[in-house]
Amino acid sequence: MAIIQVQNLTKVYTNLLTRKQKRAVDGISFSVEQGQIFGFLGPNGSGKTTTIGMLLDIINRTDGEIKLFGDTNLNAARKRIGATLETPNFYPYLSGYDNLKIVAKIKGIGEARIQEILGIVKLSERQKDAFKAYSLGMKQRLSLASAMLSDPDIIILDEPANGLDPEGIREIREIIKGLGRQGKTVFLSSHLLDEVEQTCTHVAVIKNGKLVKQGSVAELTSRNIARLEADDMDLLRTVLRSYSGVLSSETRDGAVFAAMGEGTLSDLNRHLASQGVYVSHLSEARQSLEEVFLELTGN
Amino acid sequence: MIALLQIELIKTLKRRAFWVSLGLFLLFFLPIMTAAFGRGGSIQINGQKLVSIALPQGWGLMLDLQGLDIASMSQLFLPVMVCIFIGSEFVFKTSRQNIIDGLSREQFFFAKLVYVAFMSLVFFVIYFVLVFTFGYVLIDRSQITEAIVRGVDLQMMGAFLVMLMGIGLLAMLFGIASRNTGTAIGLFFFYSTVIEQIAPNLLRLKESLRPLADYFNYLPIHIFREIIKPGRYDTEALSTKMAQMQGASATPDMTTQTVWICALVYVVALSGASYLLLKKTDL
Numbered sequence: 221m222a223i224i225q226v227q228n229l230t231k232v233y234t235n236l237l238t239r240k241q242k243r244a245v246d247g248i249s250f251s252v253e254q255g256q257i258f259g260f261l262g263p264n265g266s267g268k269t270t271t272i273g274m275l276l277d278i279i280n281r282t283d284g285e286i287k288l289f290g291d292t293n294l295n296a297a298r299k300r301i302g303a304t305l306e307t308p309n310f311y312p313y314l315s316g317y318d319n320l321k322i323v324a325k326i327k328g329i330g331e332a333r334i335q336e337i338l339g340i341v342k343l344s345e346r347q348k349d350a351f352k353a354y355s356l357g358m359k360q361r362l363s364l365a366s367a368m369l370s371d372p373d374i375i376i377l378d379e380p381a382n383g384l385d386p387e388g389i390r391e392i393r394e395i396i397k398g399l400g401r402q403g404k405t406v407f408l409s410s411h412l413l414d415e416v417e418q419t420c421t422h423v424a425v426i427k428n429g430k431l432v433k434q435g436s437v438a439e440l441t442s443r444n445i446a447r448l449e450a451d452d453m454d455l456l457r458t459v460l461r462s463y464s465g466v467l468s469s470e471t472r473d474g475a476v477f478a479a480m481g482e483g484t485l486s487d488l489n490r491h492l493a494s495q496g497v498y499v500s501h502l503s504e505a506r507q508s509l510e511e512v513f514l515e516l517t518g519n
Numbered sequence: 520m521i522a523l524l525q526i527e528l529i530k531t532l533k534r535r536a537f538w539v540s541l542g543l544f545l546l547f548f549l550p551i552m553t554a555a556f557g558r559g560g561s562i563q564i565n566g567q568k569l570v571s572i573a574l575p576q577g578w579g580l581m582l583d584l585q586g587l588d589i590a591s592m593s594q595l596f597l598p599v600m601v602c603i604f605i606g607s608e609f610v611f612k613t614s615r616q617n618i619i620d621g622l623s624r625e626q627f628f629f630a631k632l633v634y635v636a637f638m639s640l641v642f643f644v645i646y647f648v649l650v651f652t653f654g655y656v657l658i659d660r661s662q663i664t665e666a667i668v669r670g671v672d673l674q675m676m677g678a679f680l681v682m683l684m685g686i687g688l689l690a691m692l693f694g695i696a697s698r699n700t701g702t703a704i705g706l707f708f709f710y711s712t713v714i715e716q717i718a719p720n721l722l723r724l725k726e727s728l729r730p731l732a733d734y735f736n737y738l739p740i741h742i743f744r745e746i747i748k749p750g751r752y753d754t755e756a757l758s759t760k761m762a763q764m765q766g767a768s769a770t771p772d773m774t775t776q777t778v779w780i781c782a783l784v785y786v787v788a789l790s791g792a793s794y795l796l797l798k799k800t801d802l
Contacts, residue, residue: 273801276618276619277618277624278618278801278802279802280800295623298618298619298621305616305619306612307612309611309616310611310613310616311611311613313534313535314530314533318529318533322526322529322530322617323620325526325529326522326617326620326621327620328522328621
């Protein structure tokens with residue numbers, strides 16, 4: 221069941237003085253199924269936060285339709301969502317506990333849950349301290365606690381690992397994976413592609429306000445690429461260039477990487493042998509999400 | 520409604536700025552009231568001995584005392600506090616987080632209305648407690664013939680509450696429009712002094728522009744000041760005594776009905792403008 225459905229979502233900013241228009245988000249459509257951990261990726265200024273802002277109704281959309289839980293009434297749906305946008309936004313003079321108390325009152329849930337969630341994010345001992353006295357990692361953890369407070373069906377996190385040390389990143393990753401194991405839907409934007417690859421089941425890539433790719437992480441990273449080594453590398457390259465099953469090839473790290481068309485590795489191996497090339501290494505090479513991202517965004 | 524009030528109370532009562540501001544406000548009036556108490560309740564300004572702060576005259580006197588009254592000082596303190604609290608919702612980005620957490624924009628706006636109403640009530644309670652405490656003790660029981668709270672006093676109190684709400688709502692509008700505490704405070708005082716006070720006086724310097732200057736009398740702060748003039752309500756006793764004051768403005772220059780209509784229209788209009796701003800702009 222699609223829990224988030226976005227159709228032709230558009231945001232146009234107009235400069236009041238020059239009347240110049242900028243399409244921050246340009247007719248994007250995507251859907252997120254229940255239980256997915258969905259990574260929303262894109263370079264700086266690509267429209268990620270604007271899109272999330274429109275999902276959460278804090279940015280007015282110019283055009284398009286958003287359905288959360290199959291409903292276009294976002295006000296009702298937001299009570300079933302836990303979310304943070306950009307930096308952790310709390311009252312700096314209030315304690316962590318009091319900040320969560322405000323969230324609990326907005327969501328209409330009892331205060332008993334606050335202690336439980338503070339324990340999960342390991343902030344129980346600092347709950348009485350003012351938010352402004354927290355370290356960045358503690359602020360991010362409080363932010364996560366706030367998002368999880370009502371045990372929501374969807375959790376939307378914008379750059380949750382921003383500014384965290386490796387230990388903090390690991391903790392956040394474990395919490396998100398735990399949410400996934402509970403069957404929660406997590407919508408996550410991040411710059412840390414390695415983290416996204418380890419955490420997310422599905423991703424969408426946005427560039428200049430347009431969606432350039434959407435799919436499962438496995439689909440995106442398992443492009444048909446062969447890694448080959450042979451005693452006679454020059455002959456190997458020559459034969460590969462003449463083989464119709466190979467779209468392109470490049471040499472790096474002492475090996476040839478060939479982007480395959482429709483054929484399999486067995487077909488390729490058979491063809492090479494028939495041409496007198498006997499490979500010493502032949503394997504499927506998996507692209508990292510980072511490589512896919514850089515390729516898609518042209519960075 | 521109750522939840523929104525509870526939320527606003529958590530935000531307000533746990534903020535040092537709230538208590539510091541109230542402390543300063545009280546620090547200003549306690550010496551004045553105490554000094555008056557020492558002189559048997561009479562207050563002197565510019566060498567003129569004014570009426571006693573004893574009840575029931577004290578209710579009106581403390582609302583119109585040539586700038587040293589509770590109404591005038593509330594016009595300084597209340598907007599500053601409203602600008603600080605509402606402006607900081609945008610500075611801390613908690614306005615957007617409140618919406619993300621589940622408030623609709625209507626509820627967020629209503630919460631700010633609740634906050635302005637609460638702050639207005641705080642200033643009203645301070646006025647009531649101060650005037651009642653000092654004024655009651657100073658009553659000359661051998662001569663008093665009236666009730667300590669007359670019908671006209673209740674009208675004045677109602678007017679004072681409307682004034683507080685109106686000024687608070689104007690500050691709220693500047694807070695929402697500027698989304699910054701300092702800018703909101705600056706805009707409010709620029710508007711209240713330059714636009715509402717200095718500009719009409721400059722226009723009056725030129726004969727041909729004088730009719731234009733009269734329209735400035737209908738601007739919000741002028742209206743909210745007009746509505747609490749005791750002379751509008753206590754026409755016999757109080758306005759006669761207030762008229763003895765040098766430069767006192769006890770005589771109304773527009774009808775009470777007109778002032779009330781304008782004030783209530785401004786309360787609705789300022790609320791509506793704030794709501795539309797919140798509704799139409801990105802947070």
